[in-house]
Amino acid sequence: MKLLVCIKQVPDLESRFKPNSEGVWYNETDLAFRMNEYDEYAVEQAVQLREKMGDGCELTVLSIGPDRVVEAIKKSLAMGCDNAVHVQDSAASSKDPWQIASIISAYAKDKGFDVIFTGMQSQDRGSAQVGVTVAEQLGIACTTTVVGFVYDNGTITARRELEGGIKAAVKLNTPALVTCQLGLNIPRYPTLPNIMKAKKKEIVAIPVADLLNEAPLAATTSFHPPAKKGGGIVLEGDVGELVDKVIAILKDKTAVLR
Amino acid sequence: MNFELSQDHKVLQSAVRDFVEKEIKPIAIKIDEDHMIPDALVVKMAEMGFLGSYFPEEYGGAGLDMLSYAIVVEEVSKACGSSGVLISAHTSLCSGPIYTFGTEEQKKKWLPALNTGEKIGCFMLTEPNAGSDAGGTMTMYRREGDEYVINGSKTFITNGGYLGTAVLFASHDRSLKHKGISAFIVDLQSPGVTILKNENKMGIRGSYTTAFALDDLRIPAENLLGVEGKGFNVAMDTLNGGRIGIASQALGIAEGAFERALAYSKERKQFDQAICEFQAIQFKLADMWTSIETSKLLTYRAACLKDAKKSYTMESAMCKMHASETATFVTKEAMQIHGGYGYIADYEVERMYRDAKITEIYEGTNEVQRVVISKLLLS
Numbered sequence: 001m002k003l004l005v006c007i008k009q010v011p012d013l014e015s016r017f018k019p020n021s022e023g024v025w026y027n028e029t030d031l032a033f034r035m036n037e038y039d040e041y042a043v044e045q046a047v048q049l050r051e052k053m054g055d056g057c058e059l060t061v062l063s064i065g066p067d068r069v070v071e072a073i074k075k076s077l078a079m080g081c082d083n084a085v086h087v088q089d090s091a092a093s094s095k096d097p098w099q100i101a102s103i104i105s106a107y108a109k110d111k112g113f114d115v116i117f118t119g120m121q122s123q124d125r126g127s128a129q130v131g132v133t134v135a136e137q138l139g140i141a142c143t144t145t146v147v148g149f150v151y152d153n154g155t156i157t158a159r160r161e162l163e164g165g166i167k168a169a170v171k172l173n174t175p176a177l178v179t180c181q182l183g184l185n186i187p188r189y190p191t192l193p194n195i196m197k198a199k200k201k202e203i204v205a206i207p208v209a210d211l212l213n214e215a216p217l218a219a220t221t222s223f224h225p226p227a228k229k230g231g232g233i234v235l236e237g238d239v240g241e242l243v244d245k246v247i248a249i250l251k252d253k254t255a256v257l258r
Numbered sequence: 259m260n261f262e263l264s265q266d267h268k269v270l271q272s273a274v275r276d277f278v279e280k281e282i283k284p285i286a287i288k289i290d291e292d293h294m295i296p297d298a299l300v301v302k303m304a305e306m307g308f309l310g311s312y313f314p315e316e317y318g319g320a321g322l323d324m325l326s327y328a329i330v331v332e333e334v335s336k337a338c339g340s341s342g343v344l345i346s347a348h349t350s351l352c353s354g355p356i357y358t359f360g361t362e363e364q365k366k367k368w369l370p371a372l373n374t375g376e377k378i379g380c381f382m383l384t385e386p387n388a389g390s391d392a393g394g395t396m397t398m399y400r401r402e403g404d405e406y407v408i409n410g411s412k413t414f415i416t417n418g419g420y421l422g423t424a425v426l427f428a429s430h431d432r433s434l435k436h437k438g439i440s441a442f443i444v445d446l447q448s449p450g451v452t453i454l455k456n457e458n459k460m461g462i463r464g465s466y467t468t469a470f471a472l473d474d475l476r477i478p479a480e481n482l483l484g485v486e487g488k489g490f491n492v493a494m495d496t497l498n499g500g501r502i503g504i505a506s507q508a509l510g511i512a513e514g515a516f517e518r519a520l521a522y523s524k525e526r527k528q529f530d531q532a533i534c535e536f537q538a539i540q541f542k543l544a545d546m547w548t549s550i551e552t553s554k555l556l557t558y559r560a561a562c563l564k565d566a567k568k569s570y571t572m573e574s575a576m577c578k579m580h581a582s583e584t585a586t587f588v589t590k591e592a593m594q595i596h597g598g599y600g601y602i603a604d605y606e607v608e609r610m611y612r613d614a615k616i617t618e619i620y621e622g623t624n625e626v627q628r629v630v631i632s633k634l635l636l637s
């Protein structure tokens with residue numbers, strides 16, 4: 001059995017973001033990066049399946065990005081992935097979800113992966129498109145927002161999270177791709193002995209040019225932090241005037257009085 | 259020159275950070291109040307490999323290096339100085355000398371249980387009348403057949419309350435001073451070992467500081483560690499390495515207090531502005547951070563020198579001295595920045611202030627570090 005888990009490295013969300021010089025993405029200088037939180041659940045689920053299937057099962061972790069993403073790759077190896085692929089791309093953050101997905105599909109298409117795990121979305125771009133697009137490009141089954149995962153003899157039974165806390169069960173036959181939601185499991189800590197063992201695992205580096213054949217379909221044209229909230233509006237006058245003003249503001253700025 | 263941690267060390271640092279954030283930080287106040295690190299936490303730290311970081315895998319260690327060990331102690335101590343010293347005393351004061359001076363048989367016999375945390379290690383040097391002057395050891399040993407018989411008392415033994423494995427120092431002839439001292443590996447579950455008390459302390463209250471009486475403690479002759487009469491060298495070499503652990507503990511305590519002070523100074527408003535707008539607070543933050551950064555550079559450098567098998571006696575004395583003084587300085591200022599709240603237990607900086615002080619005292623007082631540094635400068 002062959003498994004693939006795709007991970008992304010994202011900035012610590014508590015960072016202060018500034019636009020880059022082109023004004024289309026954030027400036028990476030001084031940001032601390034870590035594994036996308038959704039992907040931690042994906043890695044954990046993949047490792048659990050790997051452990052359940054035992055010898056003869058192989059779990060590969062893949063990440064696209066500059067050299068710093070090797071840190072996230074090493075964490076996945078220390079969590080229990082067998083080997084890794086680093087698609088070297090210093091400009092990964094300027095690619096749209098279609099291109100990112102097509103890079104993954106180009107790598108995966110002739111490898112015969114039985115299950116591919118991804119996070120539901122990334123914490124920075126948040127498109128939630130990469131996983132589903134990979135499945136579409138590879139022509140395999142896919143389900144998203146997975147909060148429960150059972151594999152048995154070629155069939156995945158996934159619990160999906162719907163709006164308002166409602167859950168649904170979905171069955172799909174492998175090969176298949178699942179996108180993982182927060183809370184799917186409890187991601188393990190990489191232990192010191194496993195960090196040591198991970199040093200000996202293979203990380204294959206592939207230049208992105210070898211895998212990228214697609215042009216972007218949707219380019220980001222600007223990036224800006226939310227406008228600073230004003231200090232509020234102080235209304236003055238007698239009660240009748242005040243009410244009129246409030247109603248005017250509510251009509252203008254909100255949907256409650258339309 | 260390269261001042262960046264390697265990618266592998268960064269992976270380790272963030273893994274330890276995540277663990278500490280979830281498993282230790284939430285219970286640090288309770289550890290201090292209860293005077294006790296929960297056994298469950300000791301088990302979890304052992305499972306993470308924190309108790310055998312730099313020993314080879316063949317002895318049950320993680321096979322990492324001294325710098326990794328320093329990072330572990332630092333990160334743990336950011337949240338809890340008691341847990342930090344448990345790791346430090348266990349690793350560098352007990353497993354350390356067994357690994358460095360032990361025979362292959364001794365290493366195979368004692369290290370796996372220590373590295374996996376099945377036994378907690380301690381270092382039994384200090385006595386009521388032999389502190390800085392360890393050459394004044396009064397605990398006596400004599401040979402009887404294929405056993406050594408040990409009598410005396412030991413005090414202030416970190417991790418002593420676990421009654422695990424100890425590296426113990428005793429003399430066979432007081433008139434020989436330090437040349438009469440030998441080192442032994444002791445199973446503290448043996449008859450003849452009595453706990454007199456676990457001390458009630460100002461800080462690191464979760465850590466055991468134990469006084470022992472030793473009455474006709476019999477240990478097999480094979481438990482002699484290193485050469486007979488060379489125990490003082492074992493002690494001094496061990497403390498050289500141990501000081502890197504204490505420097506890391508002190509560094510972590512300082513960083514933990516600094517993080518809180520920085521955040522608090524941005525949140526707290528007085529006179530219609532955040533207190534970080536006052537230059538009085540800004541200058542404190544600048545001094546605190548500069549001390550932390552210099553401590554970190556000294557500590558990591560000493561660890562790297564040990565990893566490179568170069569001489570590091572001066573560097574470990576300097577990092578221990580500087581980082582411990584940084585810890586007392588930074589925690590004091592962090593408390594001041596918190597105003598009255600800094601004095602209240604919930605805000606944690608008062609605990610860090612209490613935890614910091616011991617780092618200037620144990621594993622050689624800072625006066626002793628100055629003796630070591632100046633002696634080397636003048637030799």
Ligand SMILES: Cc1cc2nc3c(=O)[nH]c(=O)nc-3n(C[C@H](O)[C@H](O)[C@H](O)COP(=O)(O)OP(=O)(O)OC[C@H]3O[C@@H](n4cnc5c(N)ncnc54)[C@H](O)[C@@H]3O)c2cc1C
Nearest residue numbers: 381382383384389390414415416467619620621622623625
């Ligand atoms: C919480 C705690 C944990 C400890 N853990 C351990 C442990 O695990 N194992 C262990 O063996 N010991 C341990 N110790 C003992 C610790 O290492 C000693 O307390 C320390 O070495 C100082 O010895 P002392 O207390 O006897 O002080 P003293 O040696 O009596 O020192 C008193 C003062 O005199 C100064 N002084 C002494 N000699 C000189 C000199 N030559 N020049 C200048 N000044 C000098 C000292 O710096 C100090 O200021 C621990 C102590 C404490 C409090």
Ligand SMILES: Cc1cc2nc3c(=O)[nH]c(=O)nc-3n(C[C@H](O)[C@H](O)[C@H](O)COP(=O)(O)OP(=O)(O)OC[C@H]3O[C@@H](n4cnc5c(N)ncnc54)[C@H](O)[C@@H]3O)c2cc1C
Nearest residue numbers: 526527528529533536538539594595596597598599601602
């Ligand atoms: C044990 C205890 C007993 C107390 N007893 C009493 C009592 O009986 N009655 C009572 O009324 N109060 C009492 N207090 C309150 C005490 O007086 C205040 O805590 C103290 O005045 C500081 O105020 P604060 O804690 O709000 O700190 P803050 O005023 O928030 O100060 C935080 C930090 O900012 C600094 N700072 C603030 N303003 C400036 C400035 N303009 N320039 C430079 N630095 C500045 C402060 O020096 C401090 O370092 C007590 C407090 C404690 C802890």
